[in-house]
Amino acid sequence: MALYGHRFVNIDALKKWAHGLSANGLSQIDIGGKVVQVDQNIKGIINTQIQAFSSLVNLLNEGDDWRSTSRIFSPLFTNAFIRVNNGAIRLANYYECLLTPSNLKTSKKILRGFTYTSCGAIDITNDSGKMIASIGCKSDLIWSVFYDYFVNTNVYEDTDCTYEDIDHTYENHESILSIQLYDVENVSLEKIVAMVNEILLQVSMEYDMDFKIHKLDAIRKQVGEDTIRKMQFNLTGFDEIPTLYLNNAINASDERLAFLSYYQVMEFFFVRAQNKKFISEYSKLSLNPVNHSELHKILNDYKNTNNERESLKLVLSEAIDVEEFKDWVKSNPLYVQVYGNSQKTKKDVQKEKTKIISDLTKRVYDVRCSIAHAKGDDNKDIAIPSLCAEKIEKELPLLKYLSFRVISYWSGK
Known part of the structure; x- marks a missing residue:
């Protein structure tokens, strides 16, 4: 469920969420660690996207797959309105936060394989048996929001054409998992964070599986150095x-x-x-x-x-x-x-x-x-x-x- 967990966004909740969107108050947007200053031109672009998205959402009926409307999403739109911080997103009744296993034991209990991995899941229900959360593969939605943290795009120009290739900033980004919450429309962010922490504690006690919140850092996008450094050393005999x-x-x-x-x-x-x-x-x-x-x-x-x-x-x-x-x-x-x-x-x-x-x-x-x-x-x-x-x-x-x-x-x- 985790890979497509965002399909459980509720249509009525999505309509309310879309109705409240506004570019007013936006001064800058972080896209993959690059800060974009929001001027009037950028606000105009965002407002156009808001109108287009709202129009598509208003045509949806309960039971429809809302993801058909996400084709108009741009990095400006998703990072302005869906991104919560460098490791979490929120859309209507849906919240998702990146996780990584805290230790090798946990990694081996949820990730199968080596270079290419398949992922297990921990599905969490309430007292009535309703699915309220899941830990496992991160969704396509959070991947798309944070795409510019996971991928560097290199553009090359030739005399006849322009072409590009990409570098992945993680050796295996599939090892970065997430926890998804499906029913938090009217819940404050503070309470959502508390709920996530409590779920992780219970998972640790029940399954002996430990996870930690993962935050993306733009430093990972840097190519890095292969400088050879030299240092003189004299043993001083520290205690x-x-x-x-x-x-x-x-x-x-x-x-x-x-x-x-x-x-x-x-x-x-x-x-x-x-x-x-x-x-x-x-x-x-x-x-x-x-x-x-x-x-x-x-x-x-x-x-x-x-x-x-x-x-x-x-x-x-x-x-x-x-x-x-x-x-x-x-x-x-x-x-x-x-x-x-x-x-x-x-x-x-x-x-x-x-x-x-x-x-x-x-x-x-x-x-x-x-x-x-x-x-x-x-x-x-x-x-x-x-x-x-x-x-x-x-x-x-x-x-x-x-x-x-x-x-x-x-x-x-």
């Missing part, structure tokens, strides 16, 4: 455990897990930094006779460094060269934008060292707490999976920089 944390962060596919793994690199050295500070302060203490007041102060300071945030600050203050950090921020316009010029959450790289280290500590610690602390029903910020992915992803270059400096400085000390 083994934080090295494993760092490699795990670099290779993590989930932004939250990547952030926490980077944080664990820094957390690994908390005790080492605390002890170094204590030994340094204690070595300055007069012991003949013992200055009990100074000793008490040193012990209190040591106790305070056991605080999570103070421990992080201590690790960073030793490991981070502020001038090098400034240069790193300035090296990339995006870093300047994200980490550069905000009073509250970004770094002003011109501040003196103590302030910069304090601000870095607060930034890292606050995001860490929003991920690690998941207590609901209070006013604290919680980094919800998928909803906060973009926000956390922006922090990862900073965490990578800090954790690498930390492991470089503290290893072996």
Whole structure:
């Protein structure tokens, strides 16, 4: 059913959907990662297509195959009105979202073959036995909407003619599956997403098959490079455990897990930094006779460094060269934008060292707490999976920089 699941679009729902279409409010349209600015000429084209589509839809009767009307669909039309985001579409009562198997075990339970595959399915019904959703092959509709993500078209001109060929951007796009929902006409997008997540959880528990939402990225359309790069390497002897944390962060596919793994690199050295500070302060203490007041102060300071945030600050203050950090921020316009010029959450790289280290500590610690602390029903910020992915992803270059400096400085000390 999945390949042609979009045939279950309800005619009455489609008519209502078509009646609500308008080019007003459109400013730009993403087509395969290329942003098209919507000027008056583009609006005119889209309005013409809306009128043509609406006219065809109004001629349909219940039981007719609506797909006969889709011949007037263009990339402008589908990406303006059917595309939800880089992995989902919605049309009247129909919703479809791209999925990929989370592991090899799941892949082998639903995909048969190797280079060319046939696909199984998981059909989902409600209590009365009505089909409400299906997991399996993606539909022709979602393929057509995202065609420009899956295919690069190359145009060649000769003296006598113009011809073209195509390159597939995926080795086997059939391994990208989807979940389709058939009865969500009046359901909010937020509730649809929640329904998808709950279905995937139940599938995981019932069939031990795990799927994840798949988002298409225009980077895949790039031809890529085959540059030979050279690097000089001298073994520095990083501590083994934080090295494993760092490699795990670099290779993590989930932004939250990547952030926490980077944080664990820094957390690994908390005790080492605390002890170094204590030994340094204690070595300055007069012991003949013992200055009990100074000793008490040193012990209190040591106790305070056991605080999570103070421990992080201590690790960073030793490991981070502020001038090098400034240069790193300035090296990339995006870093300047994200980490550069905000009073509250970004770094002003011109501040003196103590302030910069304090601000870095607060930034890292606050995001860490929003991920690690998941207590609901209070006013604290919680980094919800998928909803906060973009926000956390922006922090990862900073965490990578800090954790690498930390492991470089503290290893072996």
